[in-house]
Amino acid sequence: MTPVLEARAVSRLFAGRPAVDRASLQLHPGEITALLGPSGSGKSTLLRILAGLEPADAGEVRAGGRRLSAPGLHVAPEQRDIGMVFQDYALFPHLSVLDNVAFGLRRLPRPERELRARGELNRVRLLDRAASFPNTLSGGEQQRVALARALARDPAVILLDEPFSGLDQGLRTEIRDMALDALRSAGAAALIVTHDAEDALLTADRLALMESGRILQTGVPEEVYARPVSLAAARLTGDADALPAQVRAGWACTAYGEIAAPGRPDGPALVMARPEAFRPAEDDGREVAVAERRFAGGALRLTLMSGGVPAHARWRFTQPGAQTVRVRLDSRFCAVFDPV
């Protein structure tokens, strides 16, 4: 499948330091890609480069056969057919909701423009607020108007900068689902930039991890979660413990048990283990100390201690008051890396 928008080894320097460092990314029609990284990792800069709001110092941005950005070449944002939803929504305070959505539709004749804008508002279930002004809307409503405004031009690509970060926890799930429905029904390629692992895993068809200006890994979320390319990549998508290990004859031995490490030479290594990797075991497991036990509604959060190495597990149940538990490692939630 040909990508509808593609970044090839794009770099951007701020004061001599790379904010984006040879980043490559492909967006496909009808697919939602999440770009996950901590704040300051360069993901918003990459987004702005794609939108044409920021030039590229090296590498190139292509749309189909067309070059959009390259050193010395810059197609203006208004000529890119790329929509964008801003973190602060950036609604125009002097225009009504309907006029905000119709802002980018000036080429259409008036009746058609209004019809289209109303259609988009309907898609985000805000048709009844068409005549309102942005300052009377809640945060979630503003976010949906911003989405409708970007979708109204029927762009080939739509970029969303931290679209859910301004919303409080209660509304977040509902609005996220509604936004995803709208995005999918529009059929554009979408790129969602976020620092929230849960948002990224839940929304994305494809996931890209970014840190220090670099893309660490790309793939489907399950794969990126379970098969991280590095400890840093693992920690972007969720909790992970680093267990010192010794590899002997294709097995990595840690304080919590052994997992298969086929093909890896003997010597020191590091085992990345998700909380799910620590399974309750019967007699076959290893007995470890429970250092702390916290109740978190659906699960218990256990801090385990074995051989001076702490680890974190999420279990449904333990024997109340038990000082030790028996665990074994589930290799599906582990990965073996070189020692640091």
Next chain:
Amino acid sequence: MRATPMALTEVPAPEAAFARRPRGAPWTLAAPSPLRLAALLAAALVVLPLIAVTFLAFQPAEAGPSPAILARYAQDTALLAAGVALGATGLGAVAAWLVVMHRFPGRGLFEWALALPLAAPAYVLAYGWADLLDVAGPVHTALRTAGLDPNWLQVRTLPGAVLLLSFAFYPYVYLTARAAFLSQPVCSLDAARTLGCSPRQVFFRVALPLARPALAAGAALAVMETLADYGAVTYLGVQTLTTGVVRAFTSYGSPEVAARLSLALLGAAALMLWLERSGRSGQTYAARSGRPLGRTDLGPVAGAVAAAFCTALLLAALLIPAIWLAIRAGQAAPDLPRLARAGATSLGMAAAGTAVTLGLAVAIAFGARGRTAWPARVASLGYATPGAVMAIGLLAPAALIWRTAGAPAAGVIAGLVLLLYAYAARLTAAALGPIDAGLTRVTPSMDRAARTLGETEAGALRRVHAPVARGALWTAALLVFVDVLKELPATLILRPFNFDTLAVAASNYASDERLAQAAWPALLLVALAVGPVLFLSRRIARSRPGGRRP
């Protein structure tokens, strides 16, 4: 006459013309756009006359006032400026403190009415008061009849000028101080109370120190106005550097000497500008709190005193001189054709001057948007420049035009263009203040949203920036309109022969000691200016720092 500066912007004038607007990452797609070029051009237009003045000052001069006289000018200017700084600051700060922090009869009315004296130029105040307190005037006559010695009551002295100009210019301090008191963090006032301060101690130990930068900024504006004043001090017979500039040119015919005096004025004005700027940046730590200020009830006695103080201020700074001038005007039949012509000229010049100035200010504000705004800083230099100095800087091209213009009509038109140039060069910064403040409502991402929605840079300005800042554009237009209406020295120096504005007509009548005749154009001028000033001061009174729409 200069007037109505950045103080009259919507209240929490955020850094206004002087500093960068706080707006995140700079717009990095900076091809040298036509807008940017327009901003640079506008800044160059402002600074050109100042360069000309400097150049002219170092040319060999022929005759001029003696060094002793010049020293006298400088000394009186310094004394006058210092006196007005104290007087205007005292009056303005007390008025603002009363109106913002207390409840007393008429408070709501005084809140906006105390800004109204901005409609009356200082020279109109001088005409009214000096005539009322003249040796042959009604007050002196009454005192003599009562067997009292009236000779201590003299306005045509340096102390008299200090007092009159303090009345004329206190609104600048009032407006900046009011904004500062309104934006002071309520929580720190509350904290002071819980730490054992009485309300009086809260004022002296918290509120006043917090407002000090704003007071300094207001005082600097008042001093800038004082330095630039020509009409009032001339009528009161006080010699200052500005009257020296005008006299060096008109009596001695020496632009070089005028330019040298101008350099001294420019130095003082630059100092005031610096003071004003540092005062402004100091205002930023006044946090905006959502909670309204609690006003102290003053009780019947103190309330009556407060109301009396505000009433007296309004009487002295506007009503008494205006009413006396109206009485005097009744004693003479107006020269109606001349009055009508001067009125039409004033309105025409004010409208044209506003259009040109607003054009330049919009070019600078939009062109410099989101970047280091040095064109705005250059423009603020023009604002600090007294009108007489600006005119001297434009004399060289003016002389050239008079000499080379074949047809007189062409010369007149060129002269008018120069005059408009002088207005614009001086007032662009005054317009820039409110426009810049209005544009802070356009966030960088709104700008970018417009671009990703298919608008070009110019289209985004037209469809987003301009409509969002529309109210600010109106404010700026009214500010400039009133200022041009009141302008005197630059018009006196640069106007084509027989070209009278109301200000010029009033000044000419007054210098001929025909005060009853001067009262007509003076009052007409105030009548034309009071509408816009009323609108602006009501708008300011309604606005609350931090109470804006998102």
